Amino acid sequence: MKTAGKTVCVFVLLTITKVTKTVGESNRNQSAIGMEEREMCTGHKRVSVTVGNSSVLICSPKPNMTMATWKINPKAGGPCSLGYRADQNKTDRTNCSESINWKFRPDQDPTLEIQQVGRAHEGSYTCEVVVAEGNFHTSYYLTVLVPPRLTLYCDDQGNPVCKAAAGKPAAQISWVLENNSTPKEEGHDDGTATVVSKFTAYSTNGTTCIVSHLAGNWSKSIACHPTKSTIIIRYVYIILCFLSIITFMAVFYYFKLHRDRLCHKTKPPETAPTHSPQDDTMEVEPYTTYVQKENVIYNSVSDLTVGQNLLQGLSPAT
Incomplete structure (x- = not known):
């Protein structure tokens, strides 16, 4: 029964974990799809x-291009612009850093180049070309990807821990051997996220952590061994479980053996039938009445006899 209970609990936890993971991935996918839809609606690539x-x-x-202009609105910092006028054969720059510049001569090809892309360069970029027929946009x-820093180590209990730090977007962590761990994600103020996953299944041959990211994929392997303290804790846990089972069985059999005695003690004592004094009175009363009547008759006869004897004794004297 205990094993069945543990199995049910593990199944429920795995189900909750799977549903949570699926919902999280679904939310992230919906966010990405929503962003792409917004970008498509606004004409952004x-x-x-x-x-x-x-x-x-x-x-x-x-x-016959007469003018070309790049309008840049980054997420961090203010907007900037690059411009070219064919009638003056002149270029101008407004609030743009040196890392943003024309790739070629703007009169021939107004392509833009961003060197050493940083997180501050993320944002919208719009090119406008003016000709006699009209304006073309x-x-x-631009989304800047930050690859995470991969770290793989053994914790105090001898479990492998894989950490993908400061990635943008958040990285995905998996293990070569399946395990029941759920990665924990922590977001940072700069838009990056750190993901940590612990390998919970026991493996003496080691295991491999795989980190998947839009900027690339990485993997590392490690072999961890349980520490002495972990082994002691496991043995103590096993002993405590064994003692708990023995205690439970002893208490169970104790109550089972003494159940009849406890029931007997709790049973109310049988009471003797009550005998009312009135019943004795009812039984003695007829006899008493009879004796009283006999005595009265006897006394009456005795008195009559004495009276007759006295009369007979007095008669000769007269």
Whole structure:
């Protein structure tokens, strides 16, 4: 019964974990889909680049182009712009850092290049080309990916712990051998997130942690052995469980053996039938009445006899 209870509890926990994980992934997917839908509605093309790399945003040139302008609205910092005027053959820059510049000559190709992309470069980029036929726009939304720092170590209990720190977006952690652990995610103010997963299944040959991220995939292997304190704790736990089972069985059999005695003690004592003094009175009363009547008759006869004797004795004297 105890084993069945544990099995049911483990099954319920696994079910809750699976549902939670599925709901979390579904929410993240819905958020990503919602963002993409918003970008599609606004005409933005999604572009991802890993921090530290360069990014090139294409702005197709048009014949007889009179003006080209890049309008940039990053998530951090103020907006900036790059402009080119064909009639003056002149370029201008407003509030843009040196890392943002034209890829080629703007009169030939107004493509934009961002060197050494940082998290501050994330945001929207719009190119506007002006010709005689009208204005043409090309819009992008630049997402900066931050690869997590992978760390794999053994905790105090001898369990492998895999940590993907400060990744953007949050990394996904898995193990070569299946286990029941649920990764814990912690968000940071800079938009990155740290994910930690502990390998709960026991393996003497070691295990491998796999980190999946949009910026790449990484893996590490480690072999952890339980410490002396962990072994002692396990033995103590086993002994305590064994003693608990023995105690439970002893109490159970004690109450089972003494159940009849306890029931006998708690049974109310049998009471003798009550005998009312009135019943004795009812039984003695007829006899008493009879004796009294006999005495009265006897006394009357005796008195009559004495009276006759006295009369007879007095008669001769007269």
